[in-house]
Amino acid sequence: MTKPIALITGASRGIGAATARLLASSAYDICINYHENQSAAEKVMKQVEDLGSRACIIQADISNEEDVIRMFSELSSTLGPVTHLVNNAGILFPQSRLEDFSVERLQKIFSTNVIGTMLCCREAVKVMSTKNGGDGGVIVNVSSVAARTGSPHEYIDYASSKGALDSLTVGLACEVAEEGIRVNAVRPGVIYTDMHADGGEPDRVDRIKEIVPLKRGGTTEEVAKVIQFLLSDDSSYCTGSILDVSGGR
Numbered sequence: 001m002t003k004p005i006a007l008i009t010g011a012s013r014g015i016g017a018a019t020a021r022l023l024a025s026s027a028y029d030i031c032i033n034y035h036e037n038q039s040a041a042e043k044v045m046k047q048v049e050d051l052g053s054r055a056c057i058i059q060a061d062i063s064n065e066e067d068v069i070r071m072f073s074e075l076s077s078t079l080g081p082v083t084h085l086v087n088n089a090g091i092l093f094p095q096s097r098l099e100d101f102s103v104e105r106l107q108k109i110f111s112t113n114v115i116g117t118m119l120c121c122r123e124a125v126k127v128m129s130t131k132n133g134g135d136g137g138v139i140v141n142v143s144s145v146a147a148r149t150g151s152p153h154e155y156i157d158y159a160s161s162k163g164a165l166d167s168l169t170v171g172l173a174c175e176v177a178e179e180g181i182r183v184n185a186v187r188p189g190v191i192y193t194d195m196h197a198d199g200g201e202p203d204r205v206d207r208i209k210e211i212v213p214l215k216r217g218g219t220t221e222e223v224a225k226v227i228q229f230l231l232s233d234d235s236s237y238c239t240g241s242i243l244d245v246s247g248g249r
């Protein structure tokens, strides 16, 4: 029997890697996309294969249109056409006030987090849509509670890019609802990953956890489980939904 084929962007580390491992344990074949860290991606591929799934790794910068087109084409010719897409790759820069943002920083954030995610959605819809002869599919976007809080004094640019993903999720869900495609999003809160070091504060989760009602940071596995639910038929009546995984914050 053919297995579903999941493409997870940014799956070499953090939430993406945890999602790859969890989906492999529930009988998906997995495409692990990464940007720069090939050895980390290879490690995740080995873990996925050890769980009995077929896997491939594809280097692609999601902010680059040619890379995104090549990624979907390479996936089709290795594992097969994508059936489930997790738009997980995302970046942020060191904490800063808006008045100090450079245009280069803004362009990088929006070209990766927003345009990159939209390009991946575009290529997935081309493959999945029953209107185009596809069999349908499921997309999950990884947004952030920052879309709600706005991340003042830290990264309003990042928060705004995640706000755009929430709009994308709702709009695209309605646009393709009759074409066999469901589109939902998760909004993680503070999760223990490398990302906080990119923001200049590796221990940020332990600082913020005091204002989280559950009084702790989240794990990558806790986010992965919600992504898995939204990808599965267990969420068959959910589309355009945005689910917080944030300990109540």
Ligand code: NAP
Pocket: 009, 010, 011, 012, 013, 014, 015, 016, 033, 034, 035, 036, 037, 038, 040, 060, 061, 062, 063, 087, 088, 089, 090, 091, 112, 116, 142, 143, 144, 145, 187, 188, 189, 190, 191, 192, 193, 194, 195, 196
């Ligand atoms: P992470 O540990 O920093 O990992 C980021 C992943 O994205 C890596 O696999 C990286 O690849 C990949 N990536 C970065 N830029 C890319 C690009 N241009 N093209 C393709 N891949 C790219 O991040 P994380 O914390 O797991 O975050 C995953 C998602 O969750 C992000 O969208 C983030 O905004 C969201 N999120 C995280 C938190 C949190 O507290 N951690 C909270 C809310 C939302 P390389 O390894 O090759 O560099």
